Every structure is written in structure tokens, then in C-alpha cells.
Amino acid sequence: MTESLQTTDGPLPAPQSPDGIAHHVIEHAVAVQSRILDRLRRWVELESPSGDEAAAIALAAEIGRAFQDAGAVVEYVPAPGWGQHVLARFPGRDPSLPPVVVLGHLDTVHPRGTLESQPFQIVGDRAEGPGIYDMKAGVAVLAEIFDLFRETGTLPTRPVVALITCDEEEGSISSRALIEETARGAEAVLVLEPPLRGGGAKTMRKGVAVYTLRIHGRPSHAGLEPEKGVSAILELAHQLVHISGLAAPERGTTINAGVIGGGTASNVVPAEAWAEIDVRFTSMREFERVDAALRALQAVVAGATLEIEGGCNRPPLERSEGVIRLYERARTIAEELGFDLPEGAAGGGSDGNFTAALGVPTLDGLGVQGDGAHATDEHILIADLPRRTALLGRLLETL
Numbered sequence: 001m002t003e004s005l006q007t008t009d010g011p012l013p014a015p016q017s018p019d020g021i022a023h024h025v026i027e028h029a030v031a032v033q034s035r036i037l038d039r040l041r042r043w044v045e046l047e048s049p050s051g052d053e054a055a056a057i058a059l060a061a062e063i064g065r066a067f068q069d070a071g072a073v074v075e076y077v078p079a080p081g082w083g084q085h086v087l088a089r090f091p092g093r094d095p096s097l098p099p100v101v102v103l104g105h106l107d108t109v110h111p112r113g114t115l116e117s118q119p120f121q122i123v124g125d126r127a128e129g130p131g132i133y134d135m136k137a138g139v140a141v142l143a144e145i146f147d148l149f150r151e152t153g154t155l156p157t158r159p160v161v162a163l164i165t166c167d168e169e170e171g172s173i174s175s176r177a178l179i180e181e182t183a184r185g186a187e188a189v190l191v192l193e194p195p196l197r198g199g200g201a202k203t204m205r206k207g208v209a210v211y212t213l214r215i216h217g218r219p220s221h222a223g224l225e226p227e228k229g230v231s232a233i234l235e236l237a238h239q240l241v242h243i244s245g246l247a248a249p250e251r252g253t254t255i256n257a258g259v260i261g262g263g264t265a266s267n268v269v270p271a272e273a274w275a276e277i278d279v280r281f282t283s284m285r286e287f288e289r290v291d292a293a294l295r296a297l298q299a300v301v302a303g304a305t306l307e308i309e310g311g312c313n314r315p316p317l318e319r320s321e322g323v324i325r326l327y328e329r330a331r332t333i334a335e336e337l338g339f340d341l342p343e344g345a346a347g348g349g350s351d352g353n354f355t356a357a358l359g360v361p362t363l364d365g366l367g368v369q370g371d372g373a374h375a376t377d378e379h380i381l382i383a384d385l386p387r388r389t390a391l392l393g394r395l396l397e398t399l
Contacts, residue, residue, distance in 0.1 A: 021148050021393030022337060029386040032144060036385045037127060039066065039140045044120040044129035048083075048166070050107040056083020056166040059106050063139060063164055064088065070146035072162070079174040083107075083166040087182070090146060092159040099159040100399050101183050101360075103351045104139045104192040105168035109374045118376055126370070128379040137380045138192030138367030138388075139164055145393045156396040158187060168351055171313055176354055183355040188326055188399055190392065191352040191364040194373060199384070200342035202365035203327050205356075206252060207287055207316035208349045209279040211294060213239060215262070216305045219271040229269025230303035233262045236273040238300040243277065246293050252282035253290065254347075280347055282316050284357075314349035315357035322361030330363060333394045339387060366392055 025032050048059045060083060064074040067088040077085040086106070092099070108131030110118070120129035127137075142162060149155060163182050165175035172179065183189050196202060215236045220229030240257050247255040255277065262273025277294075281287045294308050317323070327343050334341035346365070356362040368388050370380035 019394070020154050020397045021145065021152065022333075022390040024148055024152050025386050025390040025393065032389055033382060033385045035147075036140050036144050036389070037122070037382065039143060040127060040132060040137060041120050043136045043140060044132050045115060047110065047112050047115060047130065048106050048108055049111050050109065050167055050169045051082060052112065053081060053083045055112065056107060060084045060086050060164070060166060063106060063143070066143040067146055067162065070143070070150045072146060077178060079166055082174050085166055085175055085178060086162070086164040087178075088162040090149070090160040090162070091155060093155045093157055095159055097158040098185055098187045099161045100156070100396060101186045101189045101355070102142055102160060102162045102192065103179065103189060103355070104135060104142065104162070104164045105166065105351065106136070106139065106164050107166050107169050108134070109169050118378070122382070125382055126379040127382050128377070130378060133194050133368070133370040133378045133380050134373040135193055135367050137370070137385070138194070141368060141385065141389050141392060142192060144389055145396065148389075148393060154397065156399075158399060160396055161186070165351065172351055172354070175351070179351050179354050180358060183360050184358055186360050189352060189355040189360050189362040190366050190395060191350055191362065192367045193350045193352070193364055194367040195365040195369055196342070196344045196346065197371070198342060199369050200344045200365065201327055201330060201363055202317070202346045203323050203343045203363070204282065204319040204345040205317035205349055205353055205364060206280040206282055206345070206347050207284070207312065207353060208314045209281070209287060209291065209310065209312045211277040211279070211308055211310035213275045213277060213297075214307050214309070215239070215273040217269070217271045217273070217301070218303060219264075220269045222267045222269050226269055230271075230301060231269050232273035232304060233270045235299060235301040235304040235306065236260065236262060236275060239297060239306065240275060242297070243294070246290050248286065251286055252280075253286045254280045255290070282345075283318060284315060287312055287316075314353040317350075317353045317356040317362060317364060320356070320361070322359070323356065323363065326361040326363045329399070330366075330391065330395055333398070334391055337387065337390050337394070341391070
């Protein structure tokens, strides 16, 4: 008897004529779900906080072994100080075609020891654990798809290149060049980050820029000779008011001075002050506007000087025609599988921002539904595992 895929709202209607991997997943949904959960338990219990080199290497070896067992050719790319990235190549029916690239990451924001208070566990319709939602579940789904290709004797149309990095949560410091090199010339990029609430794909992501503004003044005694001092903190206050005015929420541009500091004592006119500034934007045109304005800042307080460091960390993932076409293909497949796949925008960045900036059609948010990213209640919805496996598997088969 055919098992129907489940959502939190009940069973999904089986599609009229499921093909390939999607058909196999629907026929064996419970077994698929069980295998992914078994793998997830092992991977979640291998804690892998960003910057823990030994932990990242250990989990990378597990992920690489899973891909290799399924028939992929696996390479480990060293990332000193971070661990290692996993680069896996899976054959396609036509090896001459440009590949489809699948991006994921194995690092989490949770420090070692988080499992003591936040263990992997099944609670009702949820599977919980640090890093399970962002984004070990997405990587586990990909490993299951590779296994299903091997078990069913099916191959995707194009070669598939999977890149699982170990430093995404810290800005992809060691992996950006590898990501861009891997994606350049690809047919499409699929990103295993969690979907939007409600399961939607991410067809637009804001870019991120980070700056440090430093103010230099002159110290003096605040009671005896305040007139001889130049207050760096006063200058910083002027600048922050001006900088906040550069935001344009109606165009999706936001600015936040999230960390500030300065001064040495309450009775000393402060000679130094600084602020860390986060800028989010939906287009490179907006980034260029804000960046130019920040670099043109002029001191207001006589005698103060300032300097600004930083710039663009991630370009935006813009909703281009290529992104829309890729999304429409995924939406059609989801419809054939009996569920809706909405779309939307996300304020945070991912490695997909880098590939979209190269002009490669990029679809983000293809991971597993859940909630609690970076939080103590991080979890996925168990019933979404087969559905995401069928969707991603069918995408890889047909692109």
C-alpha cells in the first residue's frame, strides 16, 4: 500500500504520477523518514561549533563517508583554524552538462556541551537538538537522496556537486572563494538552508555589510580643563544619528549600530570611541549608496577625527529572472507532489548570496521545516523529511 507523506495538518494527497526518486520516497516514506532521523541523531550528537577545528573535521568525515558510500567522489578541502570542507561529486546521465551545485554547511552556533541541556530527542511531531534545523537536517536529506539514487539505479540528468562548508555561521571566511569557484558555470545552485515559516523557498535574501567606525578625540580632565578635551563619544553620538538616517526601510535597507564603546573614566573627556555597524540591503545599488555615504563621513566636533573600516560581507540574493524560473520549476514539482511551495524574502544572508551574485540561478530555503534557529528550542518537523526528500530529489533528477 502506498504511504502518503505527512504534514502537521495531516496526510498529503499522493501525486497522480510521481516519477523517479519522488515515487520511491512516497512508496517508502516511513522508511525514508526513519533513516534520515537515525543519521541526524549521529550528526547532531557530533557537536560542531564554528571554529572548533577538531569537531568540524570529525563531522566532515562522517558526511563525506555517507556521500562516498552512495557513490560520490569525495574531496576534503582543508580550512586551517576551521576544520575542513566536504566537496562531493555525484555522476549524472550526461557528464558533459554543467552541474547542479548543492550548498550546505556543517557548523553551528552552539558551543560544545550544549547537548547536556539540549539533547537530540523526539518530542511528538518534532526532532530537537542543536544545529538540527540550521542546518544538519538539510544535509541529511541530501545524503538520503544520494543513497536513493544508488538504491534505485537512478541518476540525475546533470552531475551534482555538493559543497558542505565548515564556517558559514562566521561569514564563510575560508570558504567563499571555494564556493564561488565551485558554482561558477553551474546550471543552478540549490541551498539547503531552512525554509521560511510555512515552508516557503527563499527567492531573495538581503546582503550584509559590517563596518567599524572609530573616533579619535583628545583627553582632558572633565572638571579642571574640559575645554582642552575633544570628546570622541560626543562625536560618535553625532555620527550615529546621521548614520541612522541613511537607512531606507521602504527599499529594504536597514542600519543598526549594535555594539558601541569608548572612554576610560567618568572624569576624563574621552579620547576614543567606536561602534560596530550592521547594514542590510536588497540590491547592490543600495549598498553602494550607503557605503559611499559612510566613507564620506565628516567630523562634527572640532578637533575630532574618524576612520571607517569594513564593507560588504555578503552581496544580496536578488530575485532575478533566473531565480524565478528555478523557483517555478520547484513549485511545479511540489504541486505534483501534492503540496504548495510559496516563496519569500529573508533578512539574513547565506552562501547562496555569493552564487547569486555570480549570475547563477540560486534557490534557497530547500531544507526542512522547523523553527528555533540558533535558539534553545531548535527543532524540525519530522513529517516534512520525506516531502523535502522527494522535492529535492526530483529537482536534481530533472534540472
